[in-house]
Amino acid sequence: MHTEAIDPPGVQWLRVSPKYVTVRLVEWAIGNVLMLAVLSLPLIFVLLGWWRWPPLWLAITVPAVMLVLALWRLVLIPRQVRAIGYAERDDDLLIRRGIFFQRTMVVPYGRMQYVDVAVGPVERSLGLCTLKLHTASAGTNAQLPGLPSAEGARLREQLSARGEARLAGL
Amino acid sequence: MSLENSATESLPGKPEPSVDGGWNRVHPASPFVRGWVALAAVGFFFGRDAFERMLQGRDVLDPNLSGRVPWLLAGGAVVLLLTVGGFILSWYFTRYQVAEGYVRVNTGFLFKQQRQARLDRVQAIDIVQPLLARIFGLAELKFEVADAGESAVRLAYLPLDQAKQLRATILARAAGVVSGPETAEEIPEAPEHVVLSVPPSRLIGSLLLSEQTIGILAGAAVVVVVSVFTQNQTLFLALIPGILGIGAAYWNSFNKGYNFTAAISPDGIRLRYGLLDTQAQTLPPGRIQALMVTQPPLWRIFGWYRMHVNVAGYGVSGSTEGSARTMLLPVGMKSDVLRMMSLVLPDPGVEDPERVFTAGLEGLGPVGADPAHGDGFITTPRRARLLAPLGWRRNGFFATETALLIRSGRWWHTLVMVPHQRTQSMALHQGPWARRFGVADLVLHTTAGPVSPRVFQAGVEQAVELFDQQAARAREARKRQTSEQWLAQVAPQAPEVAAAMPEPPTQPEPPAQPTQNQTSQQEDRHDG
CATH class of the missing domain: 1.10.287 (Helix Hairpins)
Structure with missing residues (x-):
């Protein structure tokens, strides 16, 4: 992946599994199809003549805008997944994400309080997992989704070992 | 559910009565003092009700009340008896002990809880005296560890002298000055030196x-x-x-x-304040995670500032109590602010700290094209002035050897300081607009509290450079310093002295030139 302007120079990013796109697609489908169905109800009622209040243009516009937004998000998913990257440096872990709203985060190993590995149903069927790092700060929202299970386990062990070696108090 | 031991941490297989010698109880009057507080609250509610009735021109008492008086009295008596019984039981079963590097508290008689906390994990110790406790000469001791929730250990109430003694014991042991099994009586309060007070x-x-x-x-x-x-x-x-x-x-x-007083002692920063309820906080060295100085627009007339801190144990409770505890200075002149900054950060890591802090408090970047060399602060580049039309000359950062200073706010002057070794993690953020103007925000993550450090709209190249350097600086600073047992490293001979001569109290540090002490203490630290 190409390096963006806010990334530290000379970092070789590791990418998450491309299969994570599937997980995101399922999440997208569940969220947006439900939302669209609910928002389309007024349109159906108006068309059936049960409801008088929302004028037809409004009843059409709202779900249409939602549909466009949902499709836009759908188109973005593969790029967003490609934009997730991480890099293990000697003393800290770098995590980046985002295309429009980019975020590059550095978590020192010595600051990690604990490491979570979470697996959802869709992820499990694809052999993926999500790694979460926790520091003493609630602001550290460091998540690495879509790691292959073996890589997730390796990373967890690696991070725990390095964290222990560089352990600092608060 | 079992009645035994619903504790988070239990004593490893230690039968309670065998170590009974070291166990203490809180003052017998304490449940009643707490109960009176509740009673006063009830009285307050009734009183307010009556007061509002009076204002609205109705009878003070509800007219429907008179027929039910006996029942109310009987019910009240039963409730009162149950409460008093509960008080006595809860008092009897609450015991505490400070030994072997731990403070232990056992509470509860139906659902027992045994809690122990490591002394050197202390983040802050408060001695609180609500009005009624103060009348009886009692005080509550709060022992904070880094879980950002409620106090790890609360001992309510102890006689004031005993509470102070216990605080001195805990701090001396946590600092690593006193080790060994001797009893608490011989540890004196660390001498302190008053730094400022607020009229x-x-x-x-x-x-x-x-x-x-x-x-x-x-x-x-x-x-x-x-x-x-x-x-x-x-x-x-x-x-x-x-x-x-x-x-x-x-x-x-x-x-x-009211009567806010800040003092420095080898145990750390002492804050005392309160008119009716008094509170005395002790923040050991290195426990302050981040600091913020703010100045509302109207305070500029008199040059006043206030200071807040993030301390791991205090958390972010929205109550007035929580906001008072994270207040390092309710109102002070610039000289007060500089003095407090020097206590929090004994080694500012810069040649001319007063000039730098002043620039951080009230400085504005130059209007010219080169933002880098005005007053040392690197401000938002000129190209992004449309993005922050008011603040672009004010938003800026300055990294000293020991801390990162972040200033912002054209009207609400704000200066945030984060010591390098306290940085948890960092993130660079850049949205589409920021990318258009070539700027990025740097967010420093710290423990929960009123301060959330963020460098607004720094130029991309400076932000990336700071991001990289800051990671390195934080790493170096962490290697240099550990905050636990803060005096053990500076006075390694102290335990031997204590062991050789148990009679004379081990005086941790002479009171003179406290700031100097702190500085040498940081420099003398061995690698962790």
């Missing part, structure tokens, strides 16, 4: 000129205008509860900020 007149002035007052004046203006237009006089009556509430808020701030 009441300035406190009142600061309250009158605070943001709260601006809001109230604006609200009052709206009410007056509305009532003039609608010619509705009763609107003012509806305001009475609001006025009472505002008065209570002012009173609260005054009560909490």
